[in-house]
Amino acid sequence: MKILVPVKRVVDYNVKIRVRSDHSGVETNGVKMSMNPFDEIAVEAAIRLKEAGAAGEIIAVSAGPAAASETIRTALAMGADRGILVQSDAELQPLGVAKLLAALVRQESPDLVIMGKQAIDDDMNATGQMLAALLGWPQATFASAIAVAGPGIEVTREIDGGLETLSLPLPAVITTDLRLNEPRYASLPNIMKARKKTIDQLTPEALGVDVTPRLRTLRVEEPPRRQAGRIVGSVDELVAALRDEAKVI
Amino acid sequence: MAVLVLLVHEAGRIKTPSRAAVAAAASLGDIHALVAGADTEAAAQAAARLPGVARVLRAEAPALAHPLAEPLAALLVSLAPGYSHILAGADAIGKNVIPRAAALLDSQPISDVCAVIDADHFVRPIYAGNALAHVHSADAIKFITIRAASFDAVAETGGSADIHPVTLPELATPAHFLRAELSNSARPELPAARVVVSGGRGIGSAANFALLDPVADLLGAAVGASRAAVDAGYIGNDSQVGQTGKIVAPELYIAVGISGAIQHLAGMKDSKVIVAINKDAEAPIFQVADFGLVADLFTTLPALAGELARSKAEQA
Numbered sequence: 001m002k003i004l005v006p007v008k009r010v011v012d013y014n015v016k017i018r019v020r021s022d023h024s025g026v027e028t029n030g031v032k033m034s035m036n037p038f039d040e041i042a043v044e045a046a047i048r049l050k051e052a053g054a055a056g057e058i059i060a061v062s063a064g065p066a067a068a069s070e071t072i073r074t075a076l077a078m079g080a081d082r083g084i085l086v087q088s089d090a091e092l093q094p095l096g097v098a099k100l101l102a103a104l105v106r107q108e109s110p111d112l113v114i115m116g117k118q119a120i121d122d123d124m125n126a127t128g129q130m131l132a133a134l135l136g137w138p139q140a141t142f143a144s145a146i147a148v149a150g151p152g153i154e155v156t157r158e159i160d161g162g163l164e165t166l167s168l169p170l171p172a173v174i175t176t177d178l179r180l181n182e183p184r185y186a187s188l189p190n191i192m193k194a195r196k197k198t199i200d201q202l203t204p205e206a207l208g209v210d211v212t213p214r215l216r217t218l219r220v221e222e223p224p225r226r227q228a229g230r231i232v233g234s235v236d237e238l239v240a241a242l243r244d245e246a247k248v249i
Numbered sequence: 250m251a252v253l254v255l256l257v258h259e260a261g262r263i264k265t266p267s268r269a270a271v272a273a274a275a276s277l278g279d280i281h282a283l284v285a286g287a288d289t290e291a292a293a294q295a296a297a298r299l300p301g302v303a304r305v306l307r308a309e310a311p312a313l314a315h316p317l318a319e320p321l322a323a324l325l326v327s328l329a330p331g332y333s334h335i336l337a338g339a340d341a342i343g344k345n346v347i348p349r350a351a352a353l354l355d356s357q358p359i360s361d362v363c364a365v366i367d368a369d370h371f372v373r374p375i376y377a378g379n380a381l382a383h384v385h386s387a388d389a390i391k392f393i394t395i396r397a398a399s400f401d402a403v404a405e406t407g408g409s410a411d412i413h414p415v416t417l418p419e420l421a422t423p424a425h426f427l428r429a430e431l432s433n434s435a436r437p438e439l440p441a442a443r444v445v446v447s448g449g450r451g452i453g454s455a456a457n458f459a460l461l462d463p464v465a466d467l468l469g470a471a472v473g474a475s476r477a478a479v480d481a482g483y484i485g486n487d488s489q490v491g492q493t494g495k496i497v498a499p500e501l502y503i504a505v506g507i508s509g510a511i512q513h514l515a516g517m518k519d520s521k522v523i524v525a526i527n528k529d530a531e532a533p534i535f536q537v538a539d540f541g542l543v544a545d546l547f548t549t550l551p552a553l554a555g556e557l558a559r560s561k562a563e564q565a
Contacts, residue, residue, distance in 0.1 A: 017376045026380050095357040118493065122375050124360045125344050129318065130352035138424035139318050141345050144486065154427065158486050159341040162431035168424045178493060179486050214357035218370065218383040226518055229539035235552040238524065239560050241540050246522045248501040249468065249560065
């Protein structure tokens, strides 16, 4: 089984983001960037399938600026075999990315695409579903467990009110939820080894994909700030405040 | 032009996020509501009673017995001509189906919309709600999921729409449903609850989560959790409140043993009244709380249950 794992370079989850003063977006210059956390879970899931003997080659792919090759390198250090960067300095939105990934899938013919359910920058939660649609493949989003079952896979999904398990034939697209696994840290020897792994470079033009953004961002604003309230001294005081002041109980 | 809202139903009732999507669609055009399933009689009747719904489309087929993305997306695509917008609540089903249907019609979906400015202009949170993006879509058919916490769901009764049957297009559905494990809780569901009581890592264990029960019972509250508590295995992920879990905006949110990571605040900071109980006076949760109590949760929770019971008895 060949697995394609898309990874996205995003503002590190620990960074407190700042809206640009001209409201054109969120400041990303000089900010620490990392692999999207859900994509780390996807890389880990692919590596575990490989370690279990169920998967052969793992290809980590990213679309974005030249620096996104660092994100691919992180996936290679975790255990992916090779990388592909679709280099573009343009703004990429989920539909454009899904089209780029569909083009790569047609080139590489993987049996499975495993990717994060959502990127923590645009919080769109859409690219995996869109890729599955464009390929005409079945999808299993929000995965909390993956098991190889005969010629297909069984995926347990996080749904409202609990879990459901689906059976899918391959090829298929899986998007990862946070309980699927705990991603490993790359060891120093593996980081060294990853330097020798290849990252092929492509462009949207070379793949024949139009990535023109469909959504125009008019402006980005800070959300209204919540004022801190007050510290109460006791449970009695708390209950009285909720009953007599806030009138919510 | 009319707009189409995909409704999620259970036991013949329309779920709260779907009713919030109906509310959000009100300014966009005549609302047609889609009810899909293998047995939709009661749900179609319930949809017809929603205020603001002009027409109910009822799709009944064995292949729709479980709300899988593939048949639902195919159904939406077959119905899409004639609609300017196709909406759903940003629940597990809406998030799964809407982008798939959008891609089939070469449209970029607009996820988790928290305000509708006009037919092309929407506001949505990005970076865990730490910024709000105003976006303009020029796509012919706009696919949208609605953040339920940002709209007052329409009531369950008041309308009287006609019900029209529609057919599911023929398609091979390669994925199939095997089984579900649902938590059979008598409590209200998180997105619909008037009060939410949530526990964090400070709760300390799965068994200790039961300490929240008496308080939740007295308040008729849903029980939620921070991602840290879910990661630690104290409670299921369907209880997670936060950027990657449920987004809630109840009248009263009580955070117990929750430090207040940005990730968690993203899921609850629009609550009307926030109470924080934490022994660490420096915890960031206190910066968003209306009422904070710096105390040990293990002694506070039983005391709170006692005092709530006393207060309830006095008010009765």
